[in-house]
Amino acid sequence: MTTALPELWTDWCSVAGVPEKRVDEATLSLFSRQASPSRAVLARLRRLIAPEHAVAPAWPRTHRDDPESLRRLVRCTTVMVQDPSTHWVLRLRLRRMLFAAVLIAPPSHGGLGLDRARALALRPDGMRRLRPRIGVADEPRSCPACAVWSWLDVIGTNNGWSHGAVRALGHRRDEEGWEHRHLLPDASPDWLLCVGMLPAVDRWGWVDIYSSMHPSSLSTVISATDLMLKCGPTPVPAPAPEPRPIGPRREISREEEEKILARADELTVRVTEILREYG
Template identity: 70%
Template sequence: MTTPLPDLWTDWCSVTGVPTDKIDEVSLSCFSQQAQPSQAVLAALRRRLAPKDPPAPAWPRGHTEDIGSLQRLIRRATAIIQHPDTHWVFRLRLRRMLFAAVLLAPRSHGGLGLDRSGALGLRPDGMHRVRGQIGVAPEPEDCPACATWSWLDVIGTNSGWSHSSVRVLGHRRDEVGSAHRHLRPDPNPDWHLSIGMLPAVDRWGWIDAYGSMHPSSLSAVISAAALLLDGPEPAPAPVPAAAAMPANPRRQMSREEEEQILKRADELTARVEAILREFDTGR
């Protein structure tokens, strides 16, 4: 028996004139932007797009069936990236981790489902071919396509500009409340000249322009991603005083509760940073 198409999809198709059986990446991207469907609806449509989802052998065990895991990982890492106290080299490594996660996550999650060798062996021409298959989320802070755009900006800057330009980019945080980054043109298309899409990043922020990281380093990146998925929510960035008071006050958290939550979040962030730092080779 064939599972019926989601009502939201058929309604959107009737309004936009898209045939209901035209389930491809372009249509799904437009549908996601305009109708803002739930992840369950998107997953159902993606199963039609690729009925036999690749096993994604490198994705953290325990999260293979967790369709929202990739977006949750992106949202949690983005919270650390956006925090003003995050060191710029750690920020670069987090962006690389999210790009690796997009390559490795199952297609039903919005990723590409590659194995370790496929991710490490990916070259710009291959990335260009599969980029349109990467998932899109309603919000930029957990969007796989936006995370990809940000990392391509980094390696494009590394390829065509100076190390100081990479450092400036490492200090930069994403604009809050802006439109999806992946809808903009690539700011540094020199990523097409890169050799490895997953290079090492040493402790001074130098990015290896001549190859991909060692397989053991990718395993460490996967471990850091799993830790971030399984741990508590990262500490949020400080809220400006003018925006600190919510419109509808909720139960006030005690100072002790708040300190305990922030302590656990800081410990998690430190562990993730240590893992990513330990396995990056020197320049």
């Protein structure tokens, strides 16, 4: 390791009894909590783990070679978002998780390939510039661009309206249909006035309007992303091939329904436990 290390890091290592060359995510998380370093210092240290030329260094390694992983994550998480039993605060956090996933996923998957530091430092002007690069999918429930639209609706509403409006939005599920949300005008353009694009969401559903979440919290969100992807595809009822104005909807068998609800319940419990640890 020939790159000069930040002085704050070397001082902390001396006090904490940690070898200076031990630059990994677990140690950086501890360093973050105890020394409160600036984002510039953290970014400099993380470049020692994942150089700037690395593609999507924050995306879970085991899924970097799966070009469908981001769309699969969106589809899997959408099942939980659409579940009426999902608590509204968890629904907000799931939307934030998908937004974070789009920021860090490889461009070949439909994401932006940002590292942790750049994702946390992203501001509205940067989001507006990068937004056209975000991938789309054939169906809205798997579409990364639609997932981004939904989260911008949340932070825009939080910035320009009341907590009650955010709560109402948290209770709202996506309308089922054939039109992609990202093709519609932004529902809450006040997101352009936000400070942080990845704010903390506390247990009562308050969304921080002044800053982005802590780096260790983003690591927790990425862990939840990895868990969702490891659980594999979630069974969902296949939609009809085209909308029909008249006629019965496709019926779901009892066995199919039980599989859907069992998987949704399992994912909800496991992801809730992860996201509950941090805002």
